[in-house]
Amino acid sequence: MTRPIVGRVAPGLRRTTGTPAPDSESATARIAVDLLGGDHAPAVVVDGALRAFQADPSLHLLLVGPPEAADRIRAAVDPAHHARLSVLTIEITAGEHGADAPAPTAQDLADACVRAAVGAVADGLADAVVSAGNTAVIVVSAARVLGRWPGVRRPPLTAVLPSAAGRLVLLDVGSAVDPDKEFVVMHARLGAAFAAVVHEIAAPRVGLLTIGTEQGKGDRLRRALPPLLEAADLPAGARYVGLIEGNDVVTGDVADVVVTDGFTGNILLKGLETAYARLGPPGDPDAVPPRAAMLLGVGGTVVVCHGAASGPDLAAGLALAAHLHRRAAVTAMVDHVVNDKQIPHNEVSHDG
Amino acid sequence: MTRPIVGRVAPGLRRTTGTPAPDSESATARIAVDLLGGDHAPAVVVDGALRAFQADPSLHLLLVGPPEAADRIRAAVDPAHHARLSVLTIEITAGEHGADAPAPTAQDLADACVRAAVGAVADGLADAVVSAGNTAVIVVSAARVLGRWPGVRRPPLTAVLPSAAGRLVLLDVGSAVDPDKEFVVMHARLGAAFAAVVHEIAAPRVGLLTIGTEQGKGDRLRRALPPLLEAADLPAGARYVGLIEGNDVVTGDVADVVVTDGFTGNILLKGLETAYARLGPPGDPDAVPPRAAMLLGVGGTVVVCHGAASGPDLAAGLALAAHLHRRAAVTAMVDHVVNDKQIPHNEVSHDG
Structure with a gap:
């Protein structure tokens, strides 16, 4: 399996894990969006990202995917707002795999994009992630890199x-x-x-x-x-x-x-x-x-849209992710479910 | 388990099995209706039976259940049409079970009613049966007394x-x-x-x-x-x-x-x-x-309504049963599914 190239992330976006979530609906929310997720990606994701971005002046987007798709979003946004857009480029180039290895497929690239978007939350680059990609890949990578709450075997x-x-x-x-x-x-x-x-x-x-x-x-x-x-x-x-x-x-x-x-x-x-x-x-x-689902029981805010999601569906998923982050929903749910049990720091993070 | 009392069936209704089904939507269709099936029996079944009876002048009903419910239907019907109504009385009387045996419950009576209604098809008293009773009881009794087509393990x-x-x-x-x-x-x-x-x-x-x-x-x-x-x-x-x-x-x-x-x-x-x-x-x-289901793969026409069926739902179920009988649907489906394999007579009957 080839590895995604990770780059072009504005250094100012990096935060350590464990940053307290804000408590206002107008507070900054930094959402990683998987540009290659879904049956009609990247077109509908670009559409949805633009809708959400324009509707919420405190929404910052980390665009995760190929540079062409991110460029389409930047080109459609007033340069005065470019500070709210960051890009995590995911590309697979032919030279990275051996002559005998199968060439990476479009699905390989899409799955790499899911993992990078989820990883951005684990790395503190984003407060939440939204993807319409392969459900199994989202669930497994979220469980692995964000951790599961105690007692949760399948989020x-x-x-x-x-x-x-x-x-x-x-x-x-x-x-x-x-x-x-x-x-x-x-x-x-x-x-x-x-x-x-x-x-x-x-x-x-x-x-x-x-x-x-x-x-x-x-x-x-x-x-x-x-x-x-x-x-x-x-x-x-x-x-x-x-x-x-x-x-x-x-x-x-x-x-x-x-x-x-x-x-x-x-x-x-x-x-x-x-x-x-x-x-x-x-x-x-x-x-x-919103026609979007939340993955529960993992150490971060993960919103999953249908593979067949429309642009408005993606925008609603992004708004949901921002809302859940601003409400510090993961932290509050952990308080309810895990109560006063000892929670390892690496199992619950990023939202509380 | 106490046994239902079977009686008051007009002798002229008895037919032997294997009678060819008629081929016209105006041909006589003799439908057994379970008066005790469903959450709101007998009231909604009485309502549904009257609706179906009045809508279809070639519909004959075999009313299977307690005499009071059958009497309510007869009382609501013009005596000129009483020839199209027959009654198969189902009662459980206290004297039939021993002192140590539990008294029969309302559910026991309802299940006995299902079995008698299905049995009426097996006995040639009706061309089809409609019930909103317990699904498992309908399926098991239909499989047992009407027989299953070759290769059908669960209808x-x-x-x-x-x-x-x-x-x-x-x-x-x-x-x-x-x-x-x-x-x-x-x-x-x-x-x-x-x-x-x-x-x-x-x-x-x-x-x-x-x-x-x-x-x-x-x-x-x-x-x-x-x-x-x-x-x-x-x-x-x-x-x-x-x-x-x-x-x-x-x-x-x-x-x-x-x-x-x-x-x-x-x-x-x-x-x-x-x-x-x-x-x-x-x-x-x-x-x-119609909001009604057909039990496939058994040797007769069996229509099942929801436990929560309304009077119009029951009427639609009765009309469906009459239609399926008049189309000789069971025989035609057997021809498709079983093809020219040998079909034991006791496994496929009553509609072909």
């Missing part, structure tokens, strides 16, 4: 869906597709902390997604989980409300947090998001949450 | 969803929640036959529901299935079109038949149906398919 991708009652947290939506039951219990704890911190819900209601509310309904995983969830130490005063069904995700009446495996969650999310995109949301059309 | 529940492009077949939606991969391959064959026979689609496109279209995406089951589906002998000129995602179920652009496990299918179905009920369907509002 869950966590989405917010509009519902008739408002909005709800759905996790996992694509990280753990064959989860052990212990993963799901931890995901319930992480989802409860997210609802408490990001949605400011007191005592969130956590439901387990299954196919019927009678005892014993569901597949092997779902039949094993209820006693574990009933016994789980849910943070933030959250309570387990039992089995819920697909319709309850649309109404939002019975749970604030819906926990499931990453396979089922991904399929339901893509189905409902597509339905709402065509038909309108089930609740307030002015309060539709 | 799949098969739903039709509206899509932006028209409609699509989704299976399984709740029968096989932890399927072996061979089940899913058979379900792909059954779904293709359903699309060809009931939707009259030439060369149906069959897709496998998963979380990404790249090679190797998905959980253990989904990673194992593509080579088996590529090699499968799909009937009716159907072709396997590969991996599809949740959004493709809403658009309907890439597949006519979507195959998945019964857990994922049930959750996606309930989510999308609830979204469409609130927001309107994604396609033609005058062409919304």
Whole structure:
């Protein structure tokens, strides 16, 4: 595997890890954006970055990717604002691999871009990262370089869906597709902390997604989980409300947090998001949450957009990342989930 | 377990098995309806039965359940039409169980009602059965008393969803929640036959529901299935079109038949149906398919409604059952799936 060339980062952007996060929505937020992530990169990422940059005068972007894409963003921005743009160039040149090695593919370059963007957070170059790249690469590199919170084995991708009652947290939506039951219990704890911190819900209601509310309904995983969830130490005063069904995700009446495996969650999310995109949301059309997911349980703010994300979706993902950073959401969630246990410094950093 | 009392069936309704199905939408269709199925039984079943009965002058109903519920239907019907109503009374009386045995519960009575309604098809008292009762009881009793087609180990529940492009077949939606991969391959064959026979689609496109279209995406089951589906002998000129995602179920652009496990299918179905009920369907509002599923791969016409079905949903389920009988759909699907293999008479009956 060839290695990305890293360069052209303004020295003034470098910060050490552990910088306290600001607490105002107008505070500076330095977001690394993966220019090669997604099915329509870099065009839609360039579009989304420009939208977010123009909407938020305190947003600083670290553009991670090939120089041509970064140049398109710089060229579209008033030079008076160039101080808010930095570039982390990622290129793979032919000379770097041996004659017998396979030539690097476009996917290799895209994956290198994901890793560099995540690495920028670990290195203190950015406060958060946004990528529409390969989910598995994002999850694995975030777990490796940002660290996982104690007890988190597989960080869950966590989405917010509009519902008739408002909005709800759905996790996992694509990280753990064959989860052990212990993963799901931890995901319930992480989802409860997210609802408490990001949605400011007191005592969130956590439901387990299954196919019927009678005892014993569901597949092997779902039949094993209820006693574990009933016994789980849910943070933030959250309570387990039992089995819920697909319709309850649309109404939002019975749970604030819906926990499931990453396979089922991904399929339901893509189905409902597509339905709402065509038909309108089930609740307030002015309060539709961003179509972006947060990776929970890692030592930094990581926002993941769909591979098929549009420019506005990318812009919403960047705004979400800035908001989460400014709210110091990771630190607050750690306080809820890890409580007063000893947290190794290298496992939780960058947001607190 | 106490036994239902069976009685008051008009002798003229008895037919032997193997009666050829009629071929006209105005031909007589004798449908057994489970009066105790569903969360709001018998009220919504009574409502649905009356709606269907009044809409279709060639519909004969075999009312299966407690006499009070059947009496409410008879009382609401013009006596001139009473010849189209028969009653199969199901009661559990206290004297039938020993002093030490637990008293029969409402669920025991409801399950007895399901079995009697399915049994009425096996006995030639009805051409098809409609129930909103316990799915597992319906599936097991249908498999036992109607028989399964050769090669069918778990009969799949098969739903039709509206899509932006028209409609699509989704299976399984709740029968096989932890399927072996061979089940899913058979379900792909059954779904293709359903699309060809009931939707009259030439060369149906069959897709496998998963979380990404790249090679190797998905959980253990989904990673194992593509080579088996590529090699499968799909009937009716159907072709396997590969991996599809949740959004493709809403658009309907890439597949006519979507195959998945019964857990994922049930959750996606309930989510999308609830979204469409609130927001309107994604396609033609005058062409919304009934919110009812058909049990495929058994020797008779079995239609399953949601536990939460409304009166209009029940009426649509009854109309679907009559339509499937009048089209001789089971016989036509058997011709596609079983081809010219020897079919034991006791395995395929009642519709062909």
